[in-house]
Amino acid sequence: MGKLTIGTFSSLVGSLSLDFSVKLAEAAVKKGHKVDFWMSGNATMLAKKGQKAFKDYSFLAKPIQELIATGNFQICACEACAEARGYHKEDCPDGFIRKSMDWYLASTFDADRVLHIGGD
Amino acid sequence: MATKKLAFIVRSLPYKTEASRLALTHAIASQTVEIYLNDGDLVEASVSYVGDGVLNCLKGQQGMKHYGITTIEGHAKNSLLLDMRVLICKEDLDKFGLTEDNILMDAEDIGGETKANVVSYGEIQKEMDAATHILVC
Numbered sequence: 001m002g003k004l005t006i007g008t009f010s011s012l013v014g015s016l017s018l019d020f021s022v023k024l025a026e027a028a029v030k031k032g033h034k035v036d037f038w039m040s041g042n043a044t045m046l047a048k049k050g051q052k053a054f055k056d057y058s059f060l061a062k063p064i065q066e067l068i069a070t071g072n073f074q075i076c077a078c079e080a081c082a083e084a085r086g087y088h089k090e091d092c093p094d095g096f097i098r099k100s101m102d103w104y105l106a107s108t109f110d111a112d113r114v115l116h117i118g119g120d
Numbered sequence: 121m122a123t124k125k126l127a128f129i130v131r132s133l134p135y136k137t138e139a140s141r142l143a144l145t146h147a148i149a150s151q152t153v154e155i156y157l158n159d160g161d162l163v164e165a166s167v168s169y170v171g172d173g174v175l176n177c178l179k180g181q182q183g184m185k186h187y188g189i190t191t192i193e194g195h196a197k198n199s200l201l202l203d204m205r206v207l208i209c210k211e212d213l214d215k216f217g218l219t220e221d222n223i224l225m226d227a228e229d230i231g232g233e234t235k236a237n238v239v240s241y242g243e244i245q246k247e248m249d250a251a252t253h254i255l256v257c
Binding site for chain 2: 109
């Protein structure tokens with residue numbers, strides 16, 4: 001099976017691009033692929049614990065935890081982007097990684113496909 | 121030992137969103153990626169500016185004055201200092217009435233030797249064709 005690296009800059013709730021990225025990751029993991037999921041910029045808001053589900057807003061915390069539990073999904077937030085937004089390592093949900101941008105580029109090295117969603 | 125080529129395609133306006141700045145900071149991060157890779161393996165990044173993205177290359181940006189943040193021009197200059205391949209779409213510059221005089225073409229003032237290249241979109245297409253992965257920002 002293959003490895004997919006997904007990178008996104010798109011914000012949580014403010015755009016559905018992040019939802020699309022997570023759905024794509026779910027589909028890939030379900031097919032048996034491994035997925036590395038990178039978040040920069042506003043996308044790092046997904047790496048903030050304590051999110052609540054409302055019917056007017058998408059709620060990605062649950063599918064992300066299910067993906068992490070498969071063992072075939074790594075999720076990593078840009079450390080500087082998160083710190084700039086005022087949340088720190090202790091604010092991260094369990095199973096999330098925080099690294100600098102070179103983690104993402106390294107992940108692309110052995111990825112079979114890279115999907116980069118660079119808009120906001 | 122292998123080298124993977126990443127083509128960052130910048131098409132976002134500067135300052136309106138963070139996307140173009142992030143494209144540059146990610147591309148520059150290719151300089152330290154070896155810490156995660158096996159000896160001899162490399163990730164090589166290039167940056168191409170197309171569409172509205174060519175406006176990121178304007179000289180004389182005043183990000184610090186108006187927003188208190190570093191300029192995208194500064195990051196672009198750093199990418200040249202690091203000998204990154206930089207392509208700027210000529211057709212899109214023409215649409216904005218811009219010439220090489222208006223845009224950042226080198227980083228000589230900080231010791232850089234590499235220059236940016238103003239090229240036709242066809243050349244940027246070739247850059248994308250040669251890349252292992254394309255990252256549109």
